[in-house]
Amino acid sequence: xxxxxxxxxxxxxxxxxAVVFFTGIAAAYYIARLPRVLKGVLDVVxxxxxxxxxxxxxxxxxxxxxxRRVIGAWVLETFGTRLTMQWWSxxxxxxxxxxxLMYRTARGAFESFDETLxxxxxxxxxxxxxxxxxxxxxxxxxxxxxxxxxxxxxxxGEYGATSMVAGYTPGRTATVATEVYQLWRIGNDxxxxxxxxVNIAISAVVLLAVNLLERRQRR
Amino acid sequence: MLxxxxxxxLGAFRxxxxxxxxxxxxxxxxxxxxxxxxxxxxxxxxVRPDSGHIELNGxxxxxxxxxxxxxxxxxxxxxxxxxxALFPHMTVAQNIGAGVRDLPAVARQETVARLxxxxxxxxxxxxxxxQLSGGQQQRTALARILARRPELLLLDEPFSALDSYxxxxxxxxxxxxxxxxxxxxxxxxxxxxxxxxxxxxxCVLSDGRSEGVAPVRELMAAPGTVSAALLSGxxxxxxxxxxxxHTVRCADWGITLRTASEVGAEITAVGVRAHxxxxxxxxxxxxxxxxxxxxEDVFSTIVMLTTPGGALLRLELDKERxxxxxxxxxxxxxxxxxHVMALKGGAGCTT
Numbered sequence: 001x002x003x004x005x006x007x008x009x010x011x012x013x014x015x016x017x018a019v020v021f022f023t024g025i026a027a028a029y030y031i032a033r034l035p036r037v038l039k040g041v042l043d044v045v046x047x048x049x050x051x052x053x054x055x056x057x058x059x060x061x062x063x064x065x066x067x068r069r070v071i072g073a074w075v076l077e078t079f080g081t082r083l084t085m086q087w088w089s090x091x092x093x094x095x096x097x098x099x100x101l102m103y104r105t106a107r108g109a110f111e112s113f114d115e116t117l118x119x120x121x122x123x124x125x126x127x128x129x130x131x132x133x134x135x136x137x138x139x140x141x142x143x144x145x146x147x148x149x150x151x152x153x154x155x156x157g158e159y160g161a162t163s164m165v166a167g168y169t170p171g172r173t174a175t176v177a178t179e180v181y182q183l184w185r186i187g188n189d190x191x192x193x194x195x196x197x198v199n200i201a202i203s204a205v206v207l208l209a210v211n212l213l214e215r216r217q218r219r
Numbered sequence: 220m221l222x223x224x225x226x227x228x229l230g231a232f233r234x235x236x237x238x239x240x241x242x243x244x245x246x247x248x249x250x251x252x253x254x255x256x257x258x259x260x261x262x263x264x265x266v267r268p269d270s271g272h273i274e275l276n277g278x279x280x281x282x283x284x285x286x287x288x289x290x291x292x293x294x295x296x297x298x299x300x301x302x303x304a305l306f307p308h309m310t311v312a313q314n315i316g317a318g319v320r321d322l323p324a325v326a327r328q329e330t331v332a333r334l335x336x337x338x339x340x341x342x343x344x345x346x347x348x349x350q351l352s353g354g355q356q357q358r359t360a361l362a363r364i365l366a367r368r369p370e371l372l373l374l375d376e377p378f379s380a381l382d383s384y385x386x387x388x389x390x391x392x393x394x395x396x397x398x399x400x401x402x403x404x405x406x407x408x409x410x411x412x413x414x415x416x417x418x419x420x421x422c423v424l425s426d427g428r429s430e431g432v433a434p435v436r437e438l439m440a441a442p443g444t445v446s447a448a449l450l451s452g453x454x455x456x457x458x459x460x461x462x463x464x465h466t467v468r469c470a471d472w473g474i475t476l477r478t479a480s481e482v483g484a485e486i487t488a489v490g491v492r493a494h495x496x497x498x499x500x501x502x503x504x505x506x507x508x509x510x511x512x513x514x515e516d517v518f519s520t521i522v523m524l525t526t527p528g529g530a531l532l533r534l535e536l537d538k539e540r541x542x543x544x545x546x547x548x549x550x551x552x553x554x555x556x557x558h559v560m561a562l563k564g565g566a567g568c569t570t
Contacts, residue, residue, distance in 0.1 A: 114304070125321070
């Protein structure tokens with residue numbers, strides 16, 4: 001059994017989870033401080049990938065990153081690389097699909113944060129940076145960690161947008177999800193079943209981690 | 220010495236507060252939603268007033284005209300929040316040390332150790348806030364605030380988070396802490412009892428407006444306004460008009476009362492405390508009433524009386540004195556002229 005798809009899935013999921021970890025937290029923190037109308041609009045736009053079919057996200061990404069499209073053409077001309085059909089192209093697809101999960105859990109965690117703690121910090125002479133990293137983040141830690149793990153779990157399972165933006169090239173862009181589809185398509189059910197088992201195992205472990213985190217948070 | 224004169228609009232609510240203190244403890248007394256907490260937040264720099272001036276010991280903290288608005292970090296104002304706002308993920312020692320992070324490590328440890336002794340928190344250094352009792356939480360919060368040596372203490376309903384059986388002990392401790400502190404203290408409360416025991420002067424807030432600073436005893440003896448009278452615990456009110464210098468016509472009670480002090484044209488109401496009503500006929504200010512209802516309280520009997528004007532009067536008596544009256548259906552009560560309080564203003568924000 002060639003383990004490349006597993007390795008590829010894991011690295012795509014890790015990088016994407018890291019990307020949405022920071023962008024999701026930043027978005028959740030700053031958007032909460034915006035005026036109401038702007039907040040409502042941005043909230044819809046940023047949550048949209050959660051409810052759109054991943055193929056629609058893939059289509060929209062190709063409209064931006066394709067070799068003959070605005071960003072794709074510019075990068076191809078400047079750096080000589082295509083943005084699509086590489087193993088790391090999947091990071092774009094997965095990050096966009098997973099972003100709303102991180103954004104919304106982080107927002108929920110921040111909203112349940114007791115603002116008087118931040119105010120107390122200020123009257124005690126603590127800087128805003130210290131308050132954010134040493135008071136706000138630790139108090140919201142459980143919720144944010146749960147969001148990060150959930151994002152990672154969803155990232156491993158992403159299929160639709162990945163298959164459109166990164167395609168399926170064995171040994172280059174294949175992931176666990178695209179591998180299962182290809183093996184089934186060519187009738188290799190036995191091998192497909194093994195990858196299915198691998199996928200279920202990973203996802204179950206990750207979800208278990210989420211549950212443990214949420215239980216600790218409730219305590 | 221604290222000087223506050225600020226205005227702030229928030230939706231339909233208008234805050235318009237002016238007072239000054241010169242040492243000692245000032246109470247901001249008002250019903251909930253009157254802007255007491257918002258006033259504290261403006262002084263601490265958490266909320267920015269629309270306009271005005273705040274000065275502490277000669278330092279300008281806020282001035283809308285001079286564009287001064289010191290951040291809360293630089294105001295040297297200690298703020299005791301209603302729920303204490305202890306950092307839940309830090310230990311007692313870390314919480315106390317949080318305010319003195321700019322000190323060198325050794326000085327910091329000494330400060331924390333000194334405050335832990337002073338506030339009798341020995342043995343709890345490594346506990347987290349949720350492991351402490353309400354009183355210990357308040358002591359930790361006070362220690363954390365005092366570690367920074369603030370020039371002003373703001374106390375926002377410091378007993379509201381405590382179970383009633385703990386309050387008296389904590390109140391005694393707070394009296395000692397305030398006596399040691401020595402600087403200005405602003406104490407927010409809606410309880411006249413707490414204010415009476417802990418404060419020197421009082422400023423009544425009514426619907427976002429301050430009504431001037433008076434010594435506590437003076438407020439209790441002559442509240443002056445309806446909202447102050449309500450907060451001072453006065454139970455009986457009637458709309459009233461001055462007839463001449465010492466006579467008022469009480470519309471709701473359907474009677475005319477004599478007052479000891481001269482009343483002006485601006486009075487709108489009179490108030491009579493429940494325990495100032497005396498059963499029986501006196502030389503003046505007699506009110507013939509019908510007994511409407513009798514309620515047995517813990518140590519006294521509360522009698523609700525229907526006045527000639529139809530409004531009810533509340534009379535409070537020792538249980539024995541009421542029993543001696545023999546359960547009458549009609550009862551005349553009288554009130555000494557010095558106990559008829561002439562009041563100005565509307566009811567304010569009553570709850």
